Amino acid sequence: MLIYNLFLFLVVIGILIIIHEFGHFIIAKRSGVKVEIFSVGFGPSLFKKKKGETEYRISLIPLGGYVKLAGEIADEENTGAPWEFMSKPIWKRFLILVAGPLFNYLLALILFILLFVIGMPRLNTQIGEVLDNYPAQQAGLEKADRVLAVNGREVSYWQDMVELIRVSKKDIIDIEVYRSGEGQLNFKLIPKIDEKENIYGQKQKIPVIGIYPSGETIDVKYTFLNSIIEGTKHTAYLTYVTCKGLWNIIIGNISFKEAATGPLGIYRITTEAAKEGIRYLLNIVAVISMSLGIINLFPFPVLDGGHLLFLLIEKIKGSPLKPKVQQITMQIGMYILIVLMAYLVWIDYLKFFKR
Numbered sequence: 257m258l259i260y261n262l263f264l265f266l267v268v269i270g271i272l273i274i275i276h277e278f279g280h281f282i283i284a285k286r287s288g289v290k291v292e293i294f295s296v297g298f299g300p301s302l303f304k305k306k307k308g309e310t311e312y313r314i315s316l317i318p319l320g321g322y323v324k325l326a327g328e329i330a331d332e333e334n335t336g337a338p339w340e341f342m343s344k345p346i347w348k349r350f351l352i353l354v355a356g357p358l359f360n361y362l363l364a365l366i367l368f369i370l371l372f373v374i375g376m377p378r379l380n381t382q383i384g385e386v387l388d389n390y391p392a393q394q395a396g397l398e399k400a401d402r403v404l405a406v407n408g409r410e411v412s413y414w415q416d417m418v419e420l421i422r423v424s425k426k427d428i429i430d431i432e433v434y435r436s437g438e439g440q441l442n443f444k445l446i447p448k449i450d451e452k453e454n455i456y457g458q459k460q461k462i463p464v465i466g467i468y469p470s471g472e473t474i475d476v477k478y479t480f481l482n483s484i485i486e487g488t489k490h491t492a493y494l495t496y497v498t499c500k501g502l503w504n505i506i507i508g509n510i511s512f513k514e515a516a517t518g519p520l521g522i523y524r525i526t527t528e529a530a531k532e533g534i535r536y537l538l539n540i541v542a543v544i545s546m547s548l549g550i551i552n553l554f555p556f557p558v559l560d561g562g563h564l565l566f567l568l569i570e571k572i573k574g575s576p577l578k579p580k581v582q583q584i585t586m587q588i589g590m591y592i593l594i595v596l597m598a599y600l601v602w603i604d605y606l607k608f609f610k611r
Contacts, residue, residue: 279358357550377535383397391447401435413474499550
């Protein structure tokens with residue numbers, strides 16, 4: 257089982273890396289830039305094959321990859337040949353750099369559209385647990401009741417029901433449920449106001465009634481055209497949530513230690529999702545791919561966003577940064593990234609694997 261899980265993890269990571277690097281690769285080729293190396297993984301190469309002007313590699317450390325472009329840095333080795341990266345105008349270099357994250361993002365969008373075509377699993381409204389001393393219990397709601405409507409509005413999915421309760425302006429909430437053996441029942445209850453932390457770590461006072469879902473799901477399917485619309489909306493929503501979450505980590509509203517996930521965490525998440533079925537796995541792959549696309553745009557050395565920052569500086573000052581400055585900055589960024597990766601492995605171990 258361990259071998260299968262490890263293989264699955266490497267396949268998922270490999271797909272994400274290949275899609276990302278292929279974005280850089282294909283746009284570079286289309287822009288007339290020579291691609292010298294296309295590597296999946298870092299470090300010593302385990303396998304390499306030269307085809308045309310490009311050497312394709314599979315390298316030892318499968319936690320990333322890279323494409324090496326001819327004339328990436330403006331130094332004395334550059335000849336000014338038209339196939340060199342630095343010989344291209346800034347807008348073409350921008351497209352080459354942004355293509356990697358963009359391809360990760362497009363992969364996420366395609367997978368979400370596919371999931372809405374084949375069926376996106378969503379929690380139904382069956383109650384799995386009724387909390388003691390909360391309005392639901394006091395009103396008479398029971399485990400296995402299926403909520404049909406809130407304040408007269410029909411609901412099919414748990415999240416829709418939760419939203420209707422939270423945005424209700426009424427002091428008394430009307431809940432209609434179906435109970436096996438008794439049919440449709442109506443309950444009136446006064447929600448309790450609890451202070452809870454949202455996904456961004458911010459404390460909010462929200463109305464709650466004290467119920468948890470059973471975990472049963474419904475497959476939500478759409479036509480292909482509507483799947484494009486729903487997939488786009490879902491991708492946009494997750495982008496907003498991810499960006500807001502990252503911002504809250506930066507400003508300290510969310511603990512980095514609690515929110516961040518590294519290689520071991522991704523291994524655990526992908527293997528657990530695979531146990532639930534292909535749709536759950538595809539959903540996780542889409543979420544990770546989208547997150548990688550966003551994170552890679554951070555203006556941090558080594559990441560694509562760091563290279564884009566160099567382009568912006570070049571545009572402002574009218575000439576590229578000195579090669580020495582770029583190299584030192586990239587080396588510092590690499591050291592920081594290695595330390596950060598080691599830290600993430602450690603907190604993943606404590607969070608997911610230490611017993």
